[in-house]
Amino acid sequence: MAKFLEEKVCIVTGAAGANGIGLRTAKLFYEHGASVVITDVNEQACDEVRGLFDEKRCLVLTANVVSKGDCDRVAGEVMEKFGRIDVLVNNAGITQPVKFEEIQPDDYDRILDVNLRGMLYMSQSVTPIMKQQGVGSIINTSSVSAQRGGGIFGGPHYSAAKAGMLGLGKAMARELGVFGVRVNSVTPGLIATDITDGKLDDAMKAKILEGIPLNRLGTPEDVAKTFLFLASDLSDYITGATIDVNGGMHIH
Ligand SMILES: NC(=O)c1ccc[n+]([C@@H]2O[C@H](COP(=O)([O-])OP(=O)(O)OC[C@H]3O[C@@H](n4cnc5c(N)ncnc54)[C@H](O)[C@@H]3O)[C@@H](O)[C@H]2O)c1
Numbered sequence: 001m002a003k004f005l006e007e008k009v010c011i012v013t014g015a016a017g018a019n020g021i022g023l024r025t026a027k028l029f030y031e032h033g034a035s036v037v038i039t040d041v042n043e044q045a046c047d048e049v050r051g052l053f054d055e056k057r058c059l060v061l062t063a064n065v066v067s068k069g070d071c072d073r074v075a076g077e078v079m080e081k082f083g084r085i086d087v088l089v090n091n092a093g094i095t096q097p098v099k100f101e102e103i104q105p106d107d108y109d110r111i112l113d114v115n116l117r118g119m120l121y122m123s124q125s126v127t128p129i130m131k132q133q134g135v136g137s138i139i140n141t142s143s144v145s146a147q148r149g150g151g152i153f154g155g156p157h158y159s160a161a162k163a164g165m166l167g168l169g170k171a172m173a174r175e176l177g178v179f180g181v182r183v184n185s186v187t188p189g190l191i192a193t194d195i196t197d198g199k200l201d202d203a204m205k206a207k208i209l210e211g212i213p214l215n216r217l218g219t220p221e222d223v224a225k226t227f228l229f230l231a232s233d234l235s236d237y238i239t240g241a242t243i244d245v246n247g248g249m250h251i252h
Pocket residue numbers: 013014015016017019020021022039040041042045063064065066091092093094095114118141142143144187188189190191192193194195196
């Protein structure tokens with residue numbers, strides 16, 4: 001099997017959830033030869049993933065992307081262990097299925113903070129290192145919700161946060177390209193993870209599938225494979241792009 005990430009050091013945030021996109025991504029990157037850094041705010045989940053990978057090529061760190069100090073600590077510990085940072089996947093995210101008028105100030109803050117501020121802080125922590133190396137790939141996990149004004153499980157504040165990630169990512173791509181740092185975003189459709197688990201009955205699922213030309217929900221693997229492409233040199237002339245992984249749910 002061709003390996004696309006040999007010698008690369010890759011950080012994936014929000015990657016300790018057993019059924020999430022992040023852990024699937026870390027596994028795929030590891031299979032492709034990368035050293036992987038898994039970060040997550042959930043300490044127990046972090047404890048559970050320690051041991052899944054050979055310690056020589058893996059670091060698991062409990063860290064909150066909303067804390068600038070935590071983000072800087074992650075970058076520092078990765079440099080201490082591996083000496084470089086090639087890829088950052090901003091994957092940590094939270095959602096809340098409420099209607100526009102129901103959004104409370106605290107809800108707005110936490111949804112915007114984890115999804116958008118977290119992307120800003122973690123990217124700021126790795127950027128000086130990538131610039132110095134003259135190479136790096138930052139990948140942001142937005143959502144079809146940013147493009148359609150709502151997915152299935154996200155409220156309007158989630159759409160706003162995910163749309164903000166697209167704008168921030170494009171601006172970063174413009175500024176950082178000259179230093180060899182690429183920045184791209186992925187907009188997943190409905191992906192079967194804990195976010196969706198148990199919340200869809202058969203009738204709801206059938207209705208959703210009517211709007212998906214490829215006639216199935218997405219899997220974490222579908223998104224992980226796109227992250228692999230953007231992390232690897234296969235995409236080395238691509239920056240500022242938004243790649244849809246939605247089975248055709250939104251075609252534009
Ligand atoms: N599942 C979908 O249908 C779907 C669709 C589009 C986009 N997304 C996005 O994909 C990403 C992964 O989602 P998922 O479906 O795997 O869900 P998930 O809940 O399994 O993964 C999110 C992870 O982020 C972690 N996290 C939450 N707050 C954090 C913080 N402050 N700091 C660090 N980590 C934090 C959680 O502990 C969890 O492990 C999210 O950004 C989500 O918005 C998911």
